Amino acid sequence: MPPFYNHPFVEGLSLVPRDMSANDNPLKSVNPSPDTALKIVASVWVVGWLVFGLISVISLNSRGQAGYWIPDWYLDTDGKKRAKLSVATWWLCVLLFWPIIWIIYLVGITWRAIKRGWNKWKENKTKRLAEDSSEEV
Numbered sequence: 001m002p003p004f005y006n007h008p009f010v011e012g013l014s015l016v017p018r019d020m021s022a023n024d025n026p027l028k029s030v031n032p033s034p035d036t037a038l039k040i041v042a043s044v045w046v047v048g049w050l051v052f053g054l055i056s057v058i059s060l061n062s063r064g065q066a067g068y069w070i071p072d073w074y075l076d077t078d079g080k081k082r083a084k085l086s087v088a089t090w091w092l093c094v095l096l097f098w099p100i101i102w103i104i105y106l107v108g109i110t111w112r113a114i115k116r117g118w119n120k121w122k123e124n125k126t127k128r129l130a131e132d133s134s135e136e137v
Contacts (some may be wrong), residue, residue, distance in 0.1 A: 056098040057091075 032040070077083040094101060 050095065053095040053098040057094055071088060 063087050074083050
């Protein structure tokens with residue numbers, strides 16, 4: 001059996017069946033079983049989810065202002081274990097729930113753009129009305 005199949009992490013994730021023969025490689029199979037295909041897809045999905053979560057955290061915090069993402073209450077503490085654990089939990093939630101954060105972030109950007117466009121439209125309308133009233137006099 002190849003050495004990477006004996007790794008406890010791979011066996012713990014059940015990415016490779018434990019009762020495989022030495023020459024059986026599910027990743028090189030032309031037609032893997034549904035169980036093997038599901039395990040491969042699930043592992044790729046989980047890794048992709050975490051990688052995109054990490055990319056999201058980095059890109060949403062691209063200004064380098066870590067204080068923006070660290071809650072204000074932590075900045076006021078002395079950095080005790082409980083506070084550090086709470087911040088680690090905070091970052092874990094950001095990493096895992098990035099789709100919700102992106103939805104909120106994109107809705108906020110869209111709302112600000114609509115508001116900005118509405119205000120420009122109102123200003124232009126006010127200017128046109130002022131110009132029209134000054135021409136009539």
